[in-house]
Amino acid sequence: MVDNRTIGIFDSGMGGITVLSQLIKELPKEKFLYLADTKNFPYGGKSKEEILALTKNNIEILINRQVKMIVIACGTATSQALDEVKPLYSVPIIGIIEPTVLELKQRKKCKTIGVIATEGTIRSKAWEREIIKQIPQTKVINQACPLLASMAEKGEKEERVERTIQEYLKPFHNKEIDTLILGCTHYPIYTNIIARNLPEKIKIVDTSYIVAKKVKEILKQEQLETIEPKGNYEIILTKEIEEFKTMAEKWLKKEETI
Ligand code: DGL
Numbered sequence: 001m002v003d004n005r006t007i008g009i010f011d012s013g014m015g016g017i018t019v020l021s022q023l024i025k026e027l028p029k030e031k032f033l034y035l036a037d038t039k040n041f042p043y044g045g046k047s048k049e050e051i052l053a054l055t056k057n058n059i060e061i062l063i064n065r066q067v068k069m070i071v072i073a074c075g076t077a078t079s080q081a082l083d084e085v086k087p088l089y090s091v092p093i094i095g096i097i098e099p100t101v102l103e104l105k106q107r108k109k110c111k112t113i114g115v116i117a118t119e120g121t122i123r124s125k126a127w128e129r130e131i132i133k134q135i136p137q138t139k140v141i142n143q144a145c146p147l148l149a150s151m152a153e154k155g156e157k158e159e160r161v162e163r164t165i166q167e168y169l170k171p172f173h174n175k176e177i178d179t180l181i182l183g184c185t186h187y188p189i190y191t192n193i194i195a196r197n198l199p200e201k202i203k204i205v206d207t208s209y210i211v212a213k214k215v216k217e218i219l220k221q222e223q224l225e226t227i228e229p230k231g232n233y234e235i236i237l238t239k240e241i242e243e244f245k246t247m248a249e250k251w252l253k254k255e256e257t258i
Helices: 017-026 048-064 075-088 097-107 119-124 126-134 148-154 159-172 187-196 207-221 244-252
Strands: 007-011 031-036 069-072 112-117 139-144 179-182 203-206 232-237
Touching: 007 017, 007 048, 017 031, 017 207, 017 244, 031 048, 031 244, 048 069, 048 075, 048 119, 069 075, 069 207, 075 097, 075 112, 075 119, 075 126, 097 126, 097 179, 097 207, 112 119, 112 126, 112 159, 119 126, 119 139, 126 139, 139 159, 148 159, 148 187, 159 187, 179 187, 187 203, 203 207, 232 244
Parallel strands: 007 031, 007 069, 031 232, 112 139, 112 179, 179 203
Antiparallel strands: none
């Protein structure tokens, strides 16, 4: 069986573009529809109820566009809504947490894992729960980074970003973490800054690569792969923002990795 329909992806804004970028590389023949809920950005400080309602709304927009699968390219929506929405729709829906933790389990090198993410994601304890379930002996150290997604969304590059990141990474300095998960899809744009403010031996995990591999696996398993010769992507927003698409192009080409 083949399926030439589109794959739907959503986030509150620009963050999920890091996932879209890997998906295009991994699945060059597929068509992608990226929905940025710019009207409701940021998601990080919202309640679980709000996130659940916004997630359902995003899924319905994508389903109305006939997508064959949905990728929640947002840590905040994955952590607070994925379990509830998954049984409600007939298309496969995946988030960023479970595939990442399963991949880390395979690597067998994680004893103490640090997680940085939005306030809502950290409050939900979703990463911690999944890590303890899959890799039971692991210790998890969480750190919420409330300002970081908004800085990334605006493409901030100044001194203030470095200082903010240094502040957020402080709790990891006297703890022996071997792995740091970027638990929000906006953060990979700052991988370089994060890396230079941590001991070199700490492995930084960008979920986008892992999620893209997982999508490929699911399409194969569910016989949803396309037979079109060449893919494409479209970006839609819930509120028009003039520079969004130009900036997304830069993120896609990784020109914006700071
Ligand atoms: N990129 C999102 C995440 O992974 C959302 C950030 C936000 O809107 O606060 O959590």
